[in-house]
Amino acid sequence: xxxxxxxxxxxxxxxxxxxxxxxxxxxxxxxxxxxxxxxxxxxxxxxxxxxxxxxxxxxxxxxxxxxxxxxxxxxxxxxxxxxxxxxxxxxxxxxxxxxxxxxxxxxxxxxxxxxxxxxxxxxxxxxxxxxxxxxxxxxxxxxxxxxxxxxxxxxxxxxxxxxxxxxxxxxxxxxxxxxxxxxxxxxxxxxxxxxxxxxxxxxxxxxxxxxxxxxxxxxxxxxxxxxxxxxxxxxxxxxxxxxxxxxxxxxxxxxxxxxxxxxxxxxxxxxxxxxxxxxxxxxxxxxxxxxxxxxxxxxxxxxxxxxxxxxxxxxxxxxxxxxxxxxxxxxxxxxxxxxxxxxxx
Amino acid sequence: xxxxxxxxxxxxxxxxxxxxxxxxxxxxxxxxxxxxxxxxxxxxxxxxxxxxxxxxxxxxxxxxxxxxxxxxxxxxxxxxxxxxxxxxxxxxxxxxxxxxxxxxxxxxxxxxxxxxxxxxxxxxxxxxxxxxxxxxxxxxxxxxxxxxxxxxxxxxxxxxxxxxxxxxxxxxxxxxxxxxxxxxxxxxxxxxxxxxxxxxxxxxxxxxxxxxxxxxxxxxxxxxxxxxxxxxxxxxxxxxxxxxxxxxxxxxxxxxxxxxxxxxxxxxxxxxxxxxxxxxxxxxxxxxxxxxxxxxxxxxxxxxxxxxxxxxxxxxxxxxxxxxxxxxxxxxxxxxxxxxxxxxx
Numbered sequence: 001x002x003x004x005x006x007x008x009x010x011x012x013x014x015x016x017x018x019x020x021x022x023x024x025x026x027x028x029x030x031x032x033x034x035x036x037x038x039x040x041x042x043x044x045x046x047x048x049x050x051x052x053x054x055x056x057x058x059x060x061x062x063x064x065x066x067x068x069x070x071x072x073x074x075x076x077x078x079x080x081x082x083x084x085x086x087x088x089x090x091x092x093x094x095x096x097x098x099x100x101x102x103x104x105x106x107x108x109x110x111x112x113x114x115x116x117x118x119x120x121x122x123x124x125x126x127x128x129x130x131x132x133x134x135x136x137x138x139x140x141x142x143x144x145x146x147x148x149x150x151x152x153x154x155x156x157x158x159x160x161x162x163x164x165x166x167x168x169x170x171x172x173x174x175x176x177x178x179x180x181x182x183x184x185x186x187x188x189x190x191x192x193x194x195x196x197x198x199x200x201x202x203x204x205x206x207x208x209x210x211x212x213x214x215x216x217x218x219x220x221x222x223x224x225x226x227x228x229x230x231x232x233x234x235x236x237x238x239x240x241x242x243x244x245x246x247x248x249x250x251x252x253x254x255x256x257x258x259x260x261x262x263x264x265x266x267x268x269x270x271x272x273x274x275x276x277x278x279x280x281x282x283x284x285x286x287x288x289x290x291x292x293x294x295x296x297x298x299x300x301x302x303x304x305x306x307x308x309x310x311x312x313x314x315x316x317x318x319x320x321x322x323x324x325x326x327x328x329x330x331x332x333x334x335x336x337x338x339x340x341x342x343x344x345x
Numbered sequence: 346x347x348x349x350x351x352x353x354x355x356x357x358x359x360x361x362x363x364x365x366x367x368x369x370x371x372x373x374x375x376x377x378x379x380x381x382x383x384x385x386x387x388x389x390x391x392x393x394x395x396x397x398x399x400x401x402x403x404x405x406x407x408x409x410x411x412x413x414x415x416x417x418x419x420x421x422x423x424x425x426x427x428x429x430x431x432x433x434x435x436x437x438x439x440x441x442x443x444x445x446x447x448x449x450x451x452x453x454x455x456x457x458x459x460x461x462x463x464x465x466x467x468x469x470x471x472x473x474x475x476x477x478x479x480x481x482x483x484x485x486x487x488x489x490x491x492x493x494x495x496x497x498x499x500x501x502x503x504x505x506x507x508x509x510x511x512x513x514x515x516x517x518x519x520x521x522x523x524x525x526x527x528x529x530x531x532x533x534x535x536x537x538x539x540x541x542x543x544x545x546x547x548x549x550x551x552x553x554x555x556x557x558x559x560x561x562x563x564x565x566x567x568x569x570x571x572x573x574x575x576x577x578x579x580x581x582x583x584x585x586x587x588x589x590x591x592x593x594x595x596x597x598x599x600x601x602x603x604x605x606x607x608x609x610x611x612x613x614x615x616x617x618x619x620x621x622x623x624x625x626x627x628x629x630x631x632x633x634x635x636x637x638x639x640x641x642x643x644x645x646x647x648x649x650x651x652x653x654x655x656x657x658x659x660x661x662x663x664x665x666x667x668x669x670x671x672x673x674x675x676x677x678x679x680x681x682x683x684x685x686x687x688x689x690x
Contacts, residue, residue: 025514154655154656156508164508164509166683310669310672310676311662312661312662316637317658319655327655340508340684
């Protein structure tokens with residue numbers, strides 16, 4: 001299988017290393033991955049026979065600008081080169097997320113699918129804005145669109161919804177989908193700190209960003225829930241259809257009161273199928289220990305599906321970091337190679 | 346896709362109803378399921394054009410003996426008819442489990458695979474005794490062997506290990522794999538009863554069998570763990586390689602002491618990859634609430650995988666009953682139809 005990687009940051013670098021480290025295992029399972037393009041904003045590398053990853057990884061350990069790579073690196077290699085040559089099977093789209101326009105990912109994904117190239121993406125923007133359109137394009141062009149990395153990274157939320165619940169209708173989705181807020185809430189409980197103190201700790205540890213609004217305001221949870229809802233419950237909703245609250249108002253006293261009842265606060269994203277469609281919300285909820293999301297600790301994430309015929313399914317996990325993120329991209333690549341349908345009619 | 350069902354008890358009947366109820370959804374997703382054979386010990390039904398399930402379900406609501414079915418029922422229809430005609434795509438094998446010889450399931454599965462027929466089975470016997478051999482036969486004959494229903498029914502243990510951890514090596518498996526023992530332990534904790542009292546309650550509720558040894562002695566957990574280990578960690582182990590303890594010795598005092606430490610007893614099956622192979626055990630373990638199996642309540646089941654690149658994954662669920670069991674058979678049928686590889690090289 002011939003790959004192109006577009007957007008080359010930390011996860012891209014981890015993916016290269018993973019493909020190289022897992023080479024023998026992958027070949028044994030029938031998958032010979034050749035990375036033919038790596039494209040970033042500064043230029044790229046193109047080797048029609050597959051880039052020598054070992055060499056490239058060595059080179060990148062001392063030099064950041066990939067277009068300077070002596071073997072096949074160039075300032076002139078960009079996304080259009082890939083479409084013009086049309087000599088790959090799958091595009092890994094990892095440019096930065098833009099939730100307003102989805103660009104440049106939107107164009108990369110659309111053009112690739114229209115040209116018969118499978119896509120795996122970690123880029124939430126285009127999926128949030130246009131999943132239905134993109135999946136229709138994929139379906140009509142007989143290619144796949146793998147988006148597992150957009151809704152919890154290593155936590156196989158999409159996989160579980162599509163493959164583990166196959167043949168069943170998902171009636172509700174309930175998730176602790178944001179590791180940063182879960183860390184802050186756990187820290188407040190454990191160390192009896194204020195929200196501000198735990199946020200600062202999370203920022204110091206690199207768990208929360210300098211501007212934490214997307215996480216603590218509930219927007220990251222909302223984005224992931226929206227994608228899960230649209231993909232797994234066949235909806236075509238927008239963020240504006242959802243009621244969204246964050247964790248910024250919570251006090252140590254709230255957490256103490258909950259603990260006295262044997263409960264824990266979690267930031268829960270929830271979609272419920274009703275008679276007249278779905279309702280979607282993100283808000284703080286007090287869960288007791290009979291709830292399967294109660295035990296989602298620290299930076300972990302989890303999602304619970306209820307269904308008509310397979311009962312409930314809760315999945316907990318989702319290691320964070322570059323390698324798990326890269327591994328979740330690789331998982332989609334492998335599942336597409338194995339011929340699995342990600343895209344429904 | 347043309348099916349034969351061999352072994353026709355409660356789950357088989359639930360499966361017929363499910364296929365009929367889900368007909369429109371299945372056709373919409375490209376899967377037109379025709380049940381051409383239903384074979385039981387007394388005889389069977391064969392309609393080369395697909396049995397009219399609506400009619401048959403009506404008939405079976407008043408008559409148990411399927412071979413008396415006026416349309417295409419006969420005492421002469423048996424498994425050999427299926428192999429001789431060789432006009433189906435997939436065999437659903439659901440004869441009773443025999444853990445000594447695996448028969449008659451073993452022969453049914455082997456013969457089908459050798460004749461190029463995919464198999465989905467809920468029958469633990471043959472899988473416990475000969476998974477490696479059977480999966481090799483499947484691989485060499487370019488067909489699939491779906492065994493999701495043998496290791497936790499609706500809980501997608503095999504699915505999660507194969508598809509959700511794709512590209513990753515599973516380093517350990519830890520599971521609360523038996524609902525009956527989990528119910529007894531939870532009941533003892535909640536109602537401060539003795540083991541005998543809670544066992545009797547479970548028997549009254551139909552959760553435990555009259556002879557509960559397989560469950561309470563740890564054998565059911567061991568069987569499921571063994572299958573998961575062999576399939577997901579590429580081993581070829583036997584039950585005799587495992588250390589197995591049940592829950593029969595536990596006292597109310599043990600449970601009280603654990604609760605005082607904030608812990609719960611669970612019957613845990615565990616496989617660990619070590620330098621010199623794998624170690625496998627089934628025994629009572631005290632878990633605290635930071636362990637993702639702590640919250641597996643009542644009759645629920647769960648499994649936790651650790652991996653090299655995707656972190657930990659815990660899945661909790663596994664509704665019991667005829668419909669979830671049938672739905673887990675249907676899930677494998679759908680995933681095979683979609684072209685997914687269950688069988689590794």
